Amino acid sequence: MNRFKRRVPEINFVLTAYIAFLLLLFFLIFTSMDTNKGLSSRLPIIPISKQDGGNSTDILKSRNMLDVYLNKKDQLIVDGNYTTIDQLRDIAKNFIDNPDNERRKPEKIEMDVPYFGPILVTSKHIISLRNDRGSSYQAYIFVQDELVGAYNDLRDKLSQKKWQKKYANLTKDEQKAILLIYPQRISEVILKKGRE
Secondary structure: OOOOOOOOOOOOHHHHHHHHHHHHHHHHHHOOOOOOOOOOEEOOOOOOOHHHOOOOOOOOOOHEEEEEEOOOOOEEOOEEEEEEHHHHHHHHHHHHOOOOOOOOOOOOOOEEEEEOEEEEEEEEEEEEEEEEEEOOOHHHHHHHHHHHHHHHHHHHHHHHHHOOOHHHOHHHHHHHHHHHOOOOOOEEEEEOOOOO
């Protein structure tokens, strides 16, 4: 009976490690990583004034900036006035679009935009979102969502008016044209010490 007993083949661990290494290398080389994900944010702009010796043409005018501040008590202050989260989106849309070309809101510049031709846009506007370290993450996300939602609403409205489609359903070139009219310009700053 002993002569029919089979020997169990040994596993060559060196070969197994080599195959595992080759598979790992294969996946590392041929796997693409999408790096365009995440929140779209801009670094804060340092205002340049003529008193500081700045002679740049990109001097930030106060009319081009909407100051949104979330304090440590999760209270929202927009341009020095206490505001609710429900009001923020409409305030932001009115600021970004400046439909009546008001002097206290972003200046409009004529730009030649594909599909639209010459059109007045507020390309130099910026929304400065500041919060102190004591504010809650949830309140900050609500504020961020409302600001991004303001841009999305304006883009959808223009897209519906021009092509009777939502912005997300446009071609890449059509989307680029609308982004020239409504570029997302949100600058974020976290303050070390809160203020009331």
